[in-house]
Amino acid sequence: CGFHLRGAVELPPDKRVVALQGIGLDDPFARDLAMLLDLAGGRLTGDPAQAGSVVIIHGIDQRRQVVSLDEHGKAIEFELIYQVRFEARTADGKPLLPLQSITLRRIYLNTQLQAIGKAEEESLIREEMRREAARTLLRRLQRALEHAD
Amino acid sequence: EEGAATWDCRSVNGQWVCSGRPQAPLPSAPQERTAPADTATARAASSSTQPRKLPPLRVGKVGKLPPAPQIAPQQVPEGWTCQADDRGGWRCKLVGVEPAGKPRLAKVQQQPRRPWLRPAFSAADESVFKTLVRLLPEDPWQRYCATGKAALGDRPPTRPEGQPLDLEADFSRSLAEDLVYFSGNVKVKRGDQHLWTDALLYDGKAGIVNAWGNVIYEENGYLFASDNAWLDLEQGRARMNHTHFILGPVPARGTTARSRFESETLSRHHQVAYTTCPIGNDDWVIHARDLKLNRETGKASGHHVWLEFMRVPLLYSPYFSHTIDDRRISGFLTPRIGVSNARGFDFSLPYYFNLAPNYDLTLTPRILSKRGFLGGLEFRYLLRHSQGRLAGEILPYDPVLGKARGQAAFYNRTQLTPHWSAQADLRYVSDKHYLNELGNNLSIASSRQLHSEVKTEYRQGDWYFMTRADNWQTVDPNISSSDKPYRRLPQVVLNYDHGFTPWLRSGWQSEFVFFQHEDRTDGHRLHLRPRVQMPWRHAAAFATPSLAFDYTRYWLPGKGRSLSRALPVASLDTGLFLEKNWGGALIQTLEPRLFYLYIPFDDQRDIPVFDTSRYDFNFSQLFRENRFSGWDRLGDANQISYALTSRFLTADEGAERLRLSAGQIYYFRDRKVTLPGQATETRNTSNIVGELDLFPNRLFSLRSGIQWDPYDNQMDRGEAMLQYKDSDDYIANLSYRFRRDRLKIVDGSFRWLLFQGLHAVGRWQYSLRNAITLESFLGVEAESCCWRVRVIGRRFVRDVNRKTETAVFAQLELKGLISLGKHVDRFLQRNIRGYGFED
Numbered sequence: 001c002g003f004h005l006r007g008a009v010e011l012p013p014d015k016r017v018v019a020l021q022g023i024g025l026d027d028p029f030a031r032d033l034a035m036l037l038d039l040a041g042g043r044l045t046g047d048p049a050q051a052g053s054v055v056i057i058h059g060i061d062q063r064r065q066v067v068s069l070d071e072h073g074k075a076i077e078f079e080l081i082y083q084v085r086f087e088a089r090t091a092d093g094k095p096l097l098p099l100q101s102i103t104l105r106r107i108y109l110n111t112q113l114q115a116i117g118k119a120e121e122e123s124l125i126r127e128e129m130r131r132e133a134a135r136t137l138l139r140r141l142q143r144a145l146e147h148a149d
Numbered sequence: 150e151e152g153a154a155t156w157d158c159r160s161v162n163g164q165w166v167c168s169g170r171p172q173a174p175l176p177s178a179p180q181e182r183t184a185p186a187d188t189a190t191a192r193a194a195s196s197s198t199q200p201r202k203l204p205p206l207r208v209g210k211v212g213k214l215p216p217a218p219q220i221a222p223q224q225v226p227e228g229w230t231c232q233a234d235d236r237g238g239w240r241c242k243l244v245g246v247e248p249a250g251k252p253r254l255a256k257v258q259q260q261p262r263r264p265w266l267r268p269a270f271s272a273a274d275e276s277v278f279k280t281l282v283r284l285l286p287e288d289p290w291q292r293y294c295a296t297g298k299a300a301l302g303d304r305p306p307t308r309p310e311g312q313p314l315d316l317e318a319d320f321s322r323s324l325a326e327d328l329v330y331f332s333g334n335v336k337v338k339r340g341d342q343h344l345w346t347d348a349l350l351y352d353g354k355a356g357i358v359n360a361w362g363n364v365i366y367e368e369n370g371y372l373f374a375s376d377n378a379w380l381d382l383e384q385g386r387a388r389m390n391h392t393h394f395i396l397g398p399v400p401a402r403g404t405t406a407r408s409r410f411e412s413e414t415l416s417r418h419h420q421v422a423y424t425t426c427p428i429g430n431d432d433w434v435i436h437a438r439d440l441k442l443n444r445e446t447g448k449a450s451g452h453h454v455w456l457e458f459m460r461v462p463l464l465y466s467p468y469f470s471h472t473i474d475d476r477r478i479s480g481f482l483t484p485r486i487g488v489s490n491a492r493g494f495d496f497s498l499p500y501y502f503n504l505a506p507n508y509d510l511t512l513t514p515r516i517l518s519k520r521g522f523l524g525g526l527e528f529r530y531l532l533r534h535s536q537g538r539l540a541g542e543i544l545p546y547d548p549v550l551g552k553a554r555g556q557a558a559f560y561n562r563t564q565l566t567p568h569w570s571a572q573a574d575l576r577y578v579s580d581k582h583y584l585n586e587l588g589n590n591l592s593i594a595s596s597r598q599l600h601s602e603v604k605t606e607y608r609q610g611d612w613y614f615m616t617r618a619d620n621w622q623t624v625d626p627n628i629s630s631s632d633k634p635y636r637r638l639p640q641v642v643l644n645y646d647h648g649f650t651p652w653l654r655s656g657w658q659s660e661f662v663f664f665q666h667e668d669r670t671d672g673h674r675l676h677l678r679p680r681v682q683m684p685w686r687h688a689a690a691f692a693t694p695s696l697a698f699d700y701t702r703y704w705l706p707g708k709g710r711s712l713s714r715a716l717p718v719a720s721l722d723t724g725l726f727l728e729k730n731w732g733g734a735l736i737q738t739l740e741p742r743l744f745y746l747y748i749p750f751d752d753q754r755d756i757p758v759f760d761t762s763r764y765d766f767n768f769s770q771l772f773r774e775n776r777f778s779g780w781d782r783l784g785d786a787n788q789i790s791y792a793l794t795s796r797f798l799t800a801d802e803g804a805e806r807l808r809l810s811a812g813q814i815y816y817f818r819d820r821k822v823t824l825p826g827q828a829t830e831t832r833n834t835s836n837i838v839g840e841l842d843l844f845p846n847r848l849f850s851l852r853s854g855i856q857w858d859p860y861d862n863q864m865d866r867g868e869a870m871l872q873y874k875d876s877d878d879y880i881a882n883l884s885y886r887f888r889r890d891r892l893k894i895v896d897g898s899f900r901w902l903l904f905q906g907l908h909a910v911g912r913w914q915y916s917l918r919n920a921i922t923l924e925s926f927l928g929v930e931a932e933s934c935c936w937r938v939r940v941i942g943r944r945f946v947r948d949v950n951r952k953t954e955t956a957v958f959a960q961l962e963l964k965g966l967i968s969l970g971k972h973v974d975r976f977l978q979r980n981i982r983g984y985g986f987e988d
Contacts, residue, residue, distance in 0.1 A: 003739055005689035006726040026568065026608045031646075038651045039686040063986075065979060066595050068886055068894050071919040073946030074625060075595035076892060081986075100802075103988045105852070107868070109765040109888065112597035115621050115634040117762030119600075121778040128769055143803045 015052035015145055016042030022057030022086075028127075029060060029084065032134035040138070051091055053145060055137070058085040058099065062126065067107055079107045080122060082129035088141055096144045102136050104129040206351075211317040211336045269422045269434035269457065270404065277393045278402055278428040281365070281372050289370070289400035290427035294934035314339045318349070327353035335360070343367045346378075356382040364389070370397030373408075385413040401425045401965060403434075414444040421451070425965035426935035433458045433936055433963050437469075458936070458963070482511070489956035491586050491947065493518030497525070507531040520547055520587065537561030537573075544587065554579045554587065571605040581626045585948050594947070597625035598634065611656070613644040626948075631668040635759050638665050654682045660780070664759040672757060673704040676780040678718075692723040699748075701780050703756065712756055716783055718774055719747045733800060740794040742812075744772045750785035753822050757781065763824065766856070768792070768838050771812045782824065787817040792838075810840040836865055848875050865889050874983045878902040882982045893918040898981045906932040910941070912980045921951060926980070937962040939973050 018037060020030055025046050033055075034044035048054045061083040066075040082104045088097040106125050110118040270278070282288050319333025329351045337344040347362030361377035375389040387410040395402045406420035421437045438453035455465040482499040489495060497515035504510055513525035527540040543555035556578040563571045576599045578584060584594040604617030621634040639662070646656035657679040665671050680697035695718075702713040724742035731737060761779030764770050771790035775783060792812025796805055814835035821829045836856040843851040849872070856866040870884035881899045886892060898912035908930040914923045928941030940959045947954035960973055978985045 002729045003727040003737075004729070006728045006738075024567065026610065028608075035648065035654075038648055039684055039691075040688075041651070065982075068892060068896070069595060069914060069916075069923040069946065070892065071916055071921060071923070071946070071951060072625075072627070073595060073923060073948065073951075074597050077886070083988075101988065106767075106769070108767070109891075112625075113628065113632065114760075114762030115598045115600070116637070116760035117777075117779045120760070121762070121764055124764075124773075124778065125769070140803045147801070 016040065017045060017051045018042060018141070019045050019048040019051035019054045019091075020057065021046075021048070021054060023060070029057070029130055029134060032131050033138065036134055036138055048091060053096060053141065054089045054091065055141065056087050056089070058087065060084050064122070070111075074112065076109065076111055077107055078110050078122075079105055080125055080129065081105050082126060082133055084133050084137065086137060088144060090148070096148060097140060100140075102133045102140075104133055206314045206316060208316050208318075208321065211315045211338045268460070269424070269431050269436070274393065274404060275429055277374060278395060281374055281393060281395050282428060284365070284367055284372060285370055285395070285397050289395075289397040290934060293400050294427060324350075329353070341368050356384075358382060371395075372397065375408075386410055399425065399965065402428065416442045418442070424935065425963075426933075430933070430935070431460075432933060456963075458961070485958070485960055487956055487958040489954055491954055492520055495956075499525075517587070520544060520549065523587065534565065535561060535563040542587075550580075554583055556583055565605075568609040569605065569607050571603075573603045575601040575603070577601070577622065578624060581624050582948070584624055597628060598623055611645055611647045613642070613646075615642040616640065633666070633668075635664040635666045635669070637760075638663050652683055652685055654684060656680055662759070670705055670757055672706070672759060674759065674780065675702045676700070688726070690723075690725050692721070695720045695722070697774075699783055701756075701783070705757070714751055714753060714756065714783065716748055716751055718783075720774055721745045722772065730800070731797075735806070736798045736800050738794075738796045738798065740796075742772070742790075742792045742794070744790040744792075746774060746786045746788050746790075748774075748783060748786045750821055751783075753782055754825075758824060761824070766836065766838070767854075768810055768812060768840055771814055771835075771838065776820075777824070782822055785818075785820055785822045788814050789817075790814045804844075805842075806844050808840070808842045811837065813837045832860060834859060849873055863889075870982075872983055874988075877984055878908070880981055880983050892916065894923070900977065900981050900984055908932070910977060910981065919951075921946065922953070924980070935964050937964065941973070941976075 016037070018033070020033065023030055025031075025034070025044065030044065037044050045051055061081070063081040063083075065079045065081070066077070067079045068075075068077040070076040083101055085099065085101045086097075087095070087099040089095055106129060108121065108125060110122075112118070315338045316331065316335070317337075318331035318335040321329060321331045323329050330348070331351070332348040335344075335346045335349045337346075337349070343366070344360065345363065345365040346360035347364075348360065350359040352358070358380040359377070360380070364375045364378045366373045366375075366378070372395040373389060373392050374394070375392045377390055379388040381387065387408075389408045390406070392405045392408050393402075394405070401423060402425075403421060403423035405418040405422075408416065408418045410416040418440045419438070421440045422434050423437075424431065424434045426432050426434075433456065435454065435456045437451035440449060440451035442449045450469065452468055453465075454467075454469045456463050482501050484496060484498045487495040495515070495517050497513050499511050499513040502510040502512070508528070508530040510529075511525075511527045513527075515523040515525060517523060521544065523542060523544040525540070525542040527538060529538040530536065537560050539559050541555065541557040543553065545553050547554050557576070559573060559575045561571075561573045565571060578599065584596070588594050599622040600619060601622070602617050602619035604615060604619075607614040616639050618637060618639045620636050623630070623633050641661045643659045644656065646654065648654045657677065659678070660674075660676045662674050663671070664674065677700045678697050680695060682693055682695045684693040685691060697718040698715070699718050700713070700715045702711065704711045722742070722744050724740060727739040727741075729737045729739075758781045759779070761777050761781035764773065764776055764778055770776070771792055776786075777784055790812060792810065794808065794810040796809075797807040798805055816830075816833055816835070819829050819831045823829065836858050838854070838856055840854045841851070842853070843849075851869065851871050853869040854867070855864060857863075858865045864887070866889065867887045868885065870882065870886075872883075873879065873881045877900065879901055881901065882897060884894075884896045886894045886896070894914060894916050896912070896914040900908055900910045902908050909928070910930060911925075911927040913925045915921070915925075916923050922944065924943075924945040926941055926943035926945075928939060930937065930939045932938075938959070938961045940957070942955070942957045944953055944955045946952070958973075974985060
């Protein structure tokens, strides 16, 4: 029906090395990026001189908002928002991706009775969103690198 | 939190990088150093007596400088008025009777008189501003009023040393050695500094310039106009009388009766009137009897400062001090006025102490007609590695309850090293009803528990270490003390994750907690989970087999026994990525995913529940290894999840236009591990989860989801959230949320620009299940170029008895003077989805 396996565009090895600026390499988001790049045969570095492209993180914003109330006026559903603002450039400073953001939202039920368990759930959801944001960022970067060639 | 300043901080490589707000100076003059000069006609004294070589004065044409606009209405006085003409002759005019040799003053000094309730700026003042502003490349208010951003960049003053002084005049005459007189359309230019005047007397020996008649000085968008000016070029001193000024980069404007620039950094002004309103609009003006500006310390201070709004005196302070740099000011913040049925008339008047650039204090006396006097305090600080705040409120005597009530909070975050951080977040309220009854009109008392914790974290490479102690204070009278969450005293976590090769990762999670509770069994719990993963990833497929060993041990001191549980956890996560190109502009993906999970059964009924709850079932839950959060239960599983996601992406940017997901879990056996009081789950399949997100263009978005129960053939959950958003000016949200036996809500909210500067805001959240309005408000925000007023009426469910509260709230903000707190903004952010947040 017209679908085909996603092309295994093998980026040249120098392009698979991505420099990250704006956050440290120990930041959890950077760790997720590094792991994904590892799997793709690439590497994450802090040094733009070694890299084929540079990702600049302008900010990571995490929010939590009440979505719905129960009949006593107490919050029962919460929305978690994870937003990464970033841009990407080539090693020689040419723009690859303009400043843009990836925003993820998740709503979950929390009657605020099992407070600890729900706090743990919240941090798990944040982890999942972080990982998905890292995947989305790399997907956009890869697309931009393919287009740049 | 409520103070006037905003700090913009973020952590970069473990260090806080903070910036204040952009510099926006008060009426301070640019440095007056117009003309240190040897003159062409009068040579200065020999250089041995001069401390430095002065740049040459070049008399000739000053290129490109526009002619001086006439700033004062030309009232030709009686008697002879003579001016030099182009050819060096005189042009004289006689008005009235020939004075027969009687001298008269060339110009009468008019003393500005400003009685109360008269316009701060007269028609003549306004016409001066109008004339002056034409000297700027563009009217700075035009863009400021349209966009809220200052049009002219605020460049630092350039040092004109060494640059020649260009001067042009119709007429010049050497009066004595080193004393030259210029008159008729005098223009002076030196670097970025420009001066226009009718006449100028230059004393080359002392480096003094006297200018009179239509004196205009401009530098980098800062404009000063005056009747006359005395400038000491050597010392950078100046005096001006009766000035009009425009500070283009702010933008702001105003007048002073006398201005004295004592050095490049220190100036004193008398009878100052200042506003950020555009020319011709005096909606608000701040007045000061005297004002001292020190650019070195960045401080402005003055006496007898008062503020008028719409010609009405609003606030007065006998003394004020102010930092020039980020416009933080000590003094009263705008009062907050409200009415509600639980509190009666509610009035608070915060006083802001700008103690230092990096710490401040706000005191908030508040009067509630039904409750009495309530005092509030907030102290904020920002250090090199730490930031925090301490806040408290006390109602010394509540006549309704007959006791003292209050709340306190402390927050601190310290980055000890790039890897270590420590955080404290503590809250306390005196009673369960405090937030409902005495929180301010815009606060949402929707919390049932207040969390306090102290924790420290270490992150470096593969390691993560965290230890914390925490406590929960229940603020919902419906929650009994035995249902209160456990304290963790402490919780210690050590995680390690290492990739040996890209396809072999290994690590462990470990946690030790002491759970403590007044009414329930205390206990120690140790949890260990070593894990091996072999991720394989290709552009078109992935597979991740994972094997973990989960070990949990309990020590229950009260009962003198210990329990343990040891189980393997095996999972396999696989997926494919298929693509199809639709006409080159859109790419459709198909992402099937399978997730198999196996955990053997172990009877866990003896294990107490300290922190464990059930995850909310949703699409993500299909791919999780446990159905419980917290380690007191590890769900037995032999199940496979199957899911399909399809996305439409733009080919150029990869932006998502549509995402469609559906999935389900098939269980090969019953789930016997449950939380206490729940029965074994025997169904073969889970609910079918479907999600549809649609982003057809940048304005619309739709997020929706459904959970279908295939056994009872009914919808278990459904949600649809539709949003239209075109900047913060046009937001409309409509949503429907349904969870069987729990909630059924319709919710609409909006912020809409009705006319120029007039927004309507509102929300209505209605429970169809209980047929009550949960939260509703309606309000207006009127905004001009230089002020903003908001009035909001709100009705919401206040407490467990479903009692509703009605409240009205009003706030006035004067732009560019002091930011009056983020209170309403935060309220709108919480209530109008998308407000104040760029996707």
